[in-house]
Each structure stands twice: as C-alpha cells, then as structure tokens.
Amino acid sequence: MKLESEIKQVGFPQDNVYAKLSDLSNLSAVKEKFDDPSAQEQLKQHLGEDKMNKVKENLQSLAFDSDSVSMNIDPVGNIAIKIIERQPAKCIKFESTNSPIKFNLWIQMLPVTDSTSKMKLTVDADVPFFLKGMIEKPLKEGINKLADMLSSMPYE
Numbered sequence: 834m835k836l837e838s839e840i841k842q843v844g845f846p847q848d849n850v851y852a853k854l855s856d857l858s859n860l861s862a863v864k865e866k867f868d869d870p871s872a873q874e875q876l877k878q879h880l881g882e883d884k885m886n887k888v889k890e891n892l893q894s895l896a897f898d899s900d901s902v903s904m905n906i907d908p909v910g911n912i913a914i915k916i917i918e919r920q921p922a923k924c925i926k927f928e929s930t931n932s933p934i935k936f937n938l939w940i941q942m943l944p945v946t947d948s949t950s951k952m953k954l955t956v957d958a959d960v961p962f963f964l965k966g967m968i969e970k971p972l973k974e975g976i977n978k979l980a981d982m983l984s985s986m987p988y989e
Contacts, residue, residue: 834960835958836955838954848922857916922942
C-alpha cells in the first residue's frame with residue numbers, strides 16, 4: 834500500500850532541509866524541544882494530557898545516530914528505520930529494520946525560491962490485504978502529521 838502526504842511548504846532553502854534531515858542525529862533537537870515547558874503546554878492543548886503523556890513516553894525511548902532511528906511505540910513495540918539512499922538536496926529514502934510491518938519512506942524536497950522549498954512524504958508499506966481497511970486512514974493521518982512536523986522544523 835502506497836500513501837503520499839500532502840505537499841508541504843517549508844520556509845527554508847532545499848539544501849538546508851536536506852542537510853538537516855539526511856543526518857538523523859539532528860533529531861536530538863526534537864527531543865530537546867519537547868523538554869521545553871511551553872512546547873509541552875502547546876502539545877497538551879492540541880492533543881490532550883493523556884496523548885501528550887504518551888508522546889512524552891515515546892520520545893524518552895527515541896534513540897538515533899546519523900543513519901538510523903528507533904523508538905518504542907506502545908502497543909507495537911520497538912520500531913526502527915535506517916537511511917538506505919541519499920540523493921543530495923532531493924530525496925532521502927528509509928527502510929524499516931525493526932517493525933511488525935515492512936515499509937519504506939521517502940522524503941522528497943524541491944526548491945520553490947532561493948529561500949523556500951516544498952516537501953512530500955511517501956510511504957510504501959507491505960500491509961496484508963485484510964488489514965488495509967483498518968490501517969489506511971490512521972497511516973494517512975500519521976504521514977500527514979509527520980509531514981506537518983517536518984515542514985515546520987527550523988532548518989537554520
């Protein structure tokens with residue numbers, strides 16, 4: 834099953850976006866930002882306290898290096914992905930290495946102007962036929978939320 838996110842505008846140049854996303858150790862900024870009380874309050878208002886606490890729990894298990902990232906997601910367990918291909922300033926391809934469902938993820942970037950760009954995420958998941966109906970909508974929502982988060986990150 835192949836799903837694509839909406840195309841998201843990014844207020845930074847394509848090269849900046851690629852440089853940050855192609856090195857997964859940059860995710861430390863996401864983890865650090867979540868420690869900020871104002872970020873937690875904003876997330877709590879958006880998600881509610883229970884879901885915010887679950888996100889906080891999941892972020893505590895976030896582990897990464899320059900090529901891979903893993904996180905414990907309840908009730909699924911530990912999920913890990915690694916970068917399998919980098920096309921400088923254009924595309925980063927990922928593959929699941931520890932997941933109940935095998936999947937690939939692409940982050941594609943295109944320039945809009947010298948100082949802005951746009952991105953689209955694509956997921957190709959090996960979902961059994963009988964699960965497609967249950968998983969398609971939450972997966973589509975998840976990929977759009979991930980695209981929202983990635984498009985709003987600071988790429989300075």
